[in-house]
Amino acid sequence: MRVDGKGRIDRSATRSFSFAGKSYQGFAGDTLASALLANDVRLMGRSFKYHRPRGVLTAGSEEPNALVTIGSGAGQEPNVRATMQELYEGLEARPQNAWPSLDWDVLEINDLISPFLSAGFYYKTFMWPKAFWEKVYEPFIRNAAGLGALSGSDDADKYDKAFAHCDVLVIGAGPAGLMAARMLGLAGLDVILADESWELGGRLLSETEEVGGQAGSDWAAGVAADLGDMPNVRVMTRTTVTGAYDGGIFGALEKVGHHGPVPNGAPRETFWRIQTKRAVLAAGALERPIAFANNDRPGVMTAGAVRTYLNRYGVAPGRKIAVFGNNDDAHRTAMDLQDAGVEVAAVIDSRDDVSVPVDAKVMAGARVVGTKGRLGLREIMIDTGRGVRPLQVDCLAVSGGWNPSVHLTCHMNGRPVWEPSIASFVPTPGAVPGLVACGSAAGDMATADVLASAARVASDIAADLGKSAPTAELPEAEGHVYAIEPLWDAGGKGRAWLDFQNDVTTKDVRQAAKENYASVEHMKRYTTQGMATDQGKNSNVAALAVLADATGRGIPETGTTTFRPPYSPVALAALGAGAKGKGFAPERLTTSHAATVARNAPMIEAGLWYRPSYFPQAGETTWRESCDREVGWVRDAVGVCDVSTLGKIDIQGPDAGAFLDFVYTNTFSTLKVGKVRYGLMLREDGHVMDDGTCARWGDTHFVMTTTTAAAGQVMKHLDYVHQCLRPDLDVSIVSATEQWAQFAVAGPKSRDLLNALLDAPIDNESFPYMGCGPVSVAGVAGRLFRISFSGEHAYEVAVPARYGDSLFRMLVAQAEALGGGAYGMEALNVLRIEKGFITHAEIHGRTTAFDIGMGRMVSSKKDCIGQTMAARPGLVEDREELVGFRPARPTGKLLAGAHIYPLDGDAVRERDQGYITSVAYSPTVGTDIALGFVRNGRNRMGEKLRMMDHLRGEETLVELCDPVFVDPEGGRLRG
């Protein structure tokens, strides 16, 4: 029911919306919850487990009951708190966890059989038969119990992430946050003030009290205006600080597009990572209910929420309202309601000696012990101490006191401390480095105290950061004493709810204690109290008080469970913003990418790079046909392949040679200018790290190449070696990978092809095998290396990357004219296996130079990284050694990953002889061929063994052979 003359809503701006398929009207400035209450809709949801009818309990983000789904289709948003959802024109909201309708929910049956569904029920009941849990029980339970659902479709909405930096982050814009932010802003500090609401003021928007001689909300508006004028203060509304993390980093969720139509490009939410030197926790306090029988009916809500609906939204949540509490703060609800002309039926206070200046029945020393009304509160039962009597009301405002919002202070494993004067926990100072709580979050309940503590904290922080805050002129504010006498469980016949979101009652907590789940952490898991999205905002203190009572311990000894981030739910889409689809990882594209894709080559990923698998031609139906053809081109004519992705590292300086001698196993300082040498690099533990060629470009200038996927690792290794191990060496290391577009030109006609493009032709004398030097490629200064990864007469030609696309097209056209063409990774792999050249399939991190047959490449004339450790016992004897494999019968299939066993006996792990690392069908040999490792394999050439692939169930008789299958003499290389 709307109340005339109350609220901050704009009555000239009506907003039509729908809930559960019915249309309603509210006003701009309403939340969904306030607009529903204004339309006398009290039933807003069904409870998690028992499907009990529920109405709104609170007016904030701590709401456990009124969870709704907003929108429909792919981007529907479940579990939105109706208390936080701003009303906008056309808003569509649906109730959750109810079928077929909110009024008549079939699973309400759960409530009738509730004695069977108490704490521990699942653990005790669904134990047997074992297989039933996963297949039957769990799906059924998940279906019956729960919250809203996602659509199951891809979310088309945009989510966003961003970073912010400040000197002080002020969390919460109630009286404390506003006071602190203004002082810190005036001190000249960069301040971010974040608040979950769209309007600054916090509780001042919900109360009638005055601050600085004006309405509290006007004072807040004045401060907000001041802050708006300060360029060093950034005000972030609709932004909830969700977590405190190491190093002064806070997570915050900004709801950018939840309050109206979202324009193109705009996100639903932005997840902020805020880096700050200091933080002020001014998150206020949350009111807690009192447990009594059937305290969960629609119409029962916290006393503070009733004031919020009345004062901020101009809504009376009932026509005849009773107030029940154990503290003076609850009385304000009765007074505000009466001032607004709403009937107050009674004020029930559990304390014996109270006086309330209202024109209603005041019942001291009394308790509410029961309620009636299936879909909404109709009647309450009051135990006056002299008997139980009913009272007809449609709304009950309950206050069990206020819990400071200590949550963020616990995110780094801090525990709050018990403060008896307010019967609640307050933050432990220093629990989160750099964060200080003030105001109600620190346990100061009167507004005057709140402002004073905020001013004190702000001036301390300013001083700490080397600034001086202006002398705080504290505005005049209410200074009443917050008098409270703890009351957790008022009793009554029937279940009394503690945790509304997870349907946990006082009985459940007592049951847990009885079954010896007496530790608060055990109780939490046994009962599910304080779990999930709620994180115990409403129930934690009361639940552990009940547990303390049941176990006979005090509350401080019982302690709290851990409040974990996020403070309120964050969509995974927001956490992962920017990483969806193409945003997941950068795509590294070569200069030949466009031409390659134009030739329909399927692309495969090599690290972040994209490389062609093969280049299909008309009539080819399998990749093997294309691959065999490309291998044939290279063996018989000429092939072209983009090898720009290999790491290229410029190593320069007077000590470049000495540096390379230290990182490579073999010697480079003796390499002549204009020559290339194959090099092997070990890790410090003696295993092979990477291999590649290194060219001596000048006296003090080497060009190192690395494997594509190891380029980053090698660069990091070289930097480490230079900076940490050999800072004495005068050498400079810089990546030039991306500077050069480099292409392999391989095959007997490779020189013919190159000579068509080089401005000065080359021959075997000017460019012998393993030679290198500058060349002019169609007028462009390039580099030529005579190296081969195919075993053929081959070159790699490089030009500055800007010419890469052009050169690739030219090389391929020339190759095609010579009976060859472009080849992809599949053919490249076949060619190198045929030659027994290793890749990271063989140097996979557990193999040594000895294993791969390069033991002699570890020069004994000098020291190098890994040399000592490679000589450890176990790394030099009785090893699995690199060998080749052929099938004993030509049609035999070889499989990478398969293991090798002796011919006789079982193929079991204990008898394992080795494994296969690389396999190809070799069109040159005419059978499958493979590389791999076999124990003492080099001395077992010709031996027949069993290849077993246990995974794919294949077995083949294999023969060990030399790993070089084609041209073992290397004559073709030098041709």
Added chain:
Amino acid sequence: MVKLIAKSAAEGLLPVEVAGVRVEEIVAPLASLSPFQGQDAALGKALKKAHGVVLPKAGQITQAGEVSCHWFGLNHVMLMGAAPDASLAKVAAVTDQSDAWCRVRMTGEAARDVLARLTPIDLRDAALPVGATARTDIQHMSGALTRVGEDVWEVMVFRSVARTLVHDLTTSLETVAGIAEMRSA
């Protein structure tokens, strides 16, 4: 006579302009310079003499007309806008990087908000004033960010990820423009 055709890193992808923020590619010579041991001062002198710029301190750039020199890492600067004079190679390792990087300039009042979505570093005036540069993450890429004017920023990433950079910048530009539209509604 065949002729190779040059293509810039972001050829065909830029310029892009969204809601008053313009992103364009800068094509200019780049060379990494790394002074040999004890040659810092000599490199500074040679740079000044040949190109008119002084050796920048860590996190800073120096400029002289079209030529600028950016700090680029430990013992490592990048000369931009001019081919390095031969005298530099006597005191420093010089490597041509003209084709290795995609260099873009972003101009507009909202550019900082766009960058705040892509890089974790502090972009406030005090932390990154005009003339400051940083090696940092640009979305998932490793790159360099330089503030060359009040509302003018330069972003450099590897040439191979030019398309990803333009995609990420465009996405963030649209985000920032969308948020501005939402706020003004």
